[in-house]
């Protein structure tokens with residue numbers, strides 16, 4: 591069992607296990623693709639491993655079951671198809687279940703992933719979880735994940751151990767790709783590495799030609815259209831995402847990252863976006879202040895999508911503002 595990078599975070603929880611001060615409530619936060627669910631699984635193994643060294647041994651019964659996704663006491667709570675958790679489900683799957691002793695070892699772990707996507711019921715659900723967090727039975731631990739820690743009520747944040755997941759180095763993500771895809775061409779790996787940078791989830795999604803592959807492609811087209819000043823090209827590129835909300839949202843987000851990188855390039859710093867060459871050309875058209883304005887305009891479009899505005903309205907108003 592390996593979690594790439596983030597050694598400081600892994601050491602923090604390992605130290606707690608070694609000292610016998612296992613945390614009962616944790617928040618894992620960080621951008622999509624950085625491995626929040628994988629980290630939750632790793633921490634579960636730290637807490638459940640029969641060797642109790644803080645580093646999952648990888649061969650005891652608990653580690654093996656976790657690795658196979660078959661440990662009966664590691665419960666990943668399921669949201670509905672829109673990402674919402676419902677009060678009744680949390681009561682049944684977490685609160686009521688927490689009263690029952692573990693099946694295997696001495697601890698039961700509940701993971702509630704992507705909590706930030708549960709927009710409709712967030713506050714009610716957190717208020718229900720608060721009781722469990724305030725007075726957890728000895729045999730339970732709760733791990734919440736979200737892109738931002740601000741998703742949670744301050745009463746929850748103050749009672750949880752917060753762990754922030756960061757991107758890994760290019761070398762670490764390269765190592766991950768080579769280990770995971772030993773039969774692929776190096777050129778293919780290099781392309782995924784450039785697109786995903788230190789975000790392993792993105793690199794993997796690119797290799798698998800999942801949504802990120804297409805979003806990165808669209809973001810590059812938007813960047814090129816902006817650099818050449820061709821509004822028609824931008825509208826044409828955006829039209830390809832017509833009716834595909836998640837694709838459009840991610841593409842615009844990646845486009846905003848290219849602009850952020852362009853500003854970073856002007857100020858001198860490291861790129862995180864999906865195409866360093868394009869962000870360098872964007873920087874040729876910007877000053878730091880016009881760059882900041884452009885970044886705001888694009889992120890505003892992303893927020894409009896999140897607020898359920900019509901996608902064609904978002905695209906048209908973006909183009910109107912950019913040209």
Ligand SMILES: [Zn+2]
Nearest residue numbers: 639647650653
């Ligand atoms: Zn073990």
